[in-house]
């Protein structure tokens with residue numbers, strides 16, 4: 001894998017003539033986890049999709065650049081909010097779908113190993129329809145990890161998981177994605193406090209950054225610094241981010 005670049009994002013976006021955000025500037029440091037929070041509908045997914053090059057419906061004026069000056073295309077793995085599993089494929093085939101779509105040979109042994117790591121080793125012969133929502137989300141996480149890219153975009157990847165599985169999957173993702181540039185969209189202040197090496201709360205005209213404690217990620221759920229940051233984020237989100 002090539003070294004993970006940082007990403008600079010700056011600009012304004014509108015959809016069907018309606019302004020979404022303007023003057024938004026975000027810097028994602030290379031090899032670090034950046035968390036993006038903000039009210040529903042403020043445009044977090046749109047930012048992810050713009051970086052991934054998947055926002056044909058958005059009018060965007062601005063720049064999205066990698067710090068190494070190279071194109072971002074082909075260096076990104078994107079996990080969308082919906083799992084996008086193909087119902088006619090087995091779980092390993094779904095996890096390895098990227099190689100198949102590129103005309104390559106799927107590494108099904110690695111796909112099975114990743115499925116075991118996300119706790120689905122006993123479900124390998126099932127089709128997606130036979131899984132719960134949280135299990136499907138873990139298949140999508142395994143598919144994202146399978147891609148082995150330097151830049152990872154995660155849109156609420158743990159939202160369907162129970163508290164214990166969520167903490168386990170956060171730990172797994174932090175280990176598996178060490179050294180990658182990760183942009184994580186989440187509604188969960190506790191998740192951002194555990195995983196964020198930079199944390200931004202997005203509002204229509206701005207992004208407010210929060211200082212993070214010097215505790216390595218994933219921070220323990222019950223570490224006093226994690227809890228204090230979670231509390232600060234929660235209070236800020238409840239008050240409402242200023243425009």
Ligand SMILES: Nc1ncnc2c1ncn2[C@@H]1O[C@H](COP(=O)(O)OP(=O)(O)OP(=O)(O)O)[C@@H](O)[C@H]1O
Pocket residue numbers: 015016020038039040041042043044045046047057
């Ligand atoms: N394909 C589309 N066509 C038209 N409008 C869209 C489209 N996708 C998103 N929007 C609009 O863009 C705005 C921002 O959507 P986006 O999904 O980026 O928000 P978000 O902050 O990620 O929200 P949430 O937290 O609820 O996922 C919303 O008002 C939404 O209705």
